[in-house]
Amino acid sequence: MYYQRLKYTILFSAWLFIQPVNALQTQTPQVSMLVNTCVACHGINGSSVGPATPIIAGMRKPLFLKAMRDMKSGKRPSTLMGLIAKGYTDHEFQIMADFFTQQKIVRYPQPVDKEKARRGRLLHNLYCNGCHKIEGPSELLSNNLAGQKMPYIRQRLLEFINGEDPTTPVMESSLKHFIQNNSESDFDDLIHYFGSHQ
Ligand code: HEC
Ligand code: HEC
Known part of the structure; x- marks a missing residue:
């Protein structure tokens, strides 16, 4: 249960929410052509449409590039992105990165349990805040997890x-430490805390 896989949910929801797009007219043809493919799942300006497709707007550029390269090479697991990323060159990743990382961060409105989120905040401060600052100045080391899709966060943590x-x-080491000292329900509280930023 704890380590239950969500890959199929992600796969299904990503396709389910595909939307036709003809936005991005303000971009150069090369940029719109490249990012139009992404927008079908990640939404206009990276604000993702499906409940489990990550929001990529406002990601940190080095981390965006790392994610694309690692999914392309297969070092980082993925359901869809590995295949998609294989279709592009590193130069094209740079163009996509310039576009998405400059978009405003979006926080997804999703159902959360406020009590769980309250407990999750304490756990976050104890175990995660050192690298994933949410309240206060943001941390360059990591992407913004506030308002990211909860099923996506769960999936990533399980990976x-x-x-x-x-x-x-x-x-890996941070989560090992977390799991040694906490229950499955605490793990869930943490995810509700990230989801509670809307
Ligand atoms: C068919 C849907 C789909 C399309 C099209 C798509 N993505 Fe994704 N993307 C996903 C899903 C689902 C994930 C989560 C990883 C996985 O399971 O593949 C993801 C993950 C990512 C991530 C990792 C985010 C993070 O926080 O680490 C980045 C970056 C990304 N996509 C960029 C892109 C770019 C750039 C394009 C356009 C070339 C694109 N995606 C096209 C569905 C899609
Ligand atoms: C020692 C620093 C450090 C600590 C502590 C830490 N992380 Fe991370 N985390 C990182 C780095 C670096 C990455 C990779 C960059 C990124 O994707 O943001 C990452 C990635 C992630 C991702 C994937 C983000 C994505 O977009 O795919 C999630 C989710 C996450 N961390 C959650 C947590 C949680 C929950 C905790 C606390 C239990 C935690 N982290 C503790 C450094 C840390």
């Missing part, structure tokens, strides 16, 4: 816990 994503060793 680290299960040792499927070796690209960020600090996450």
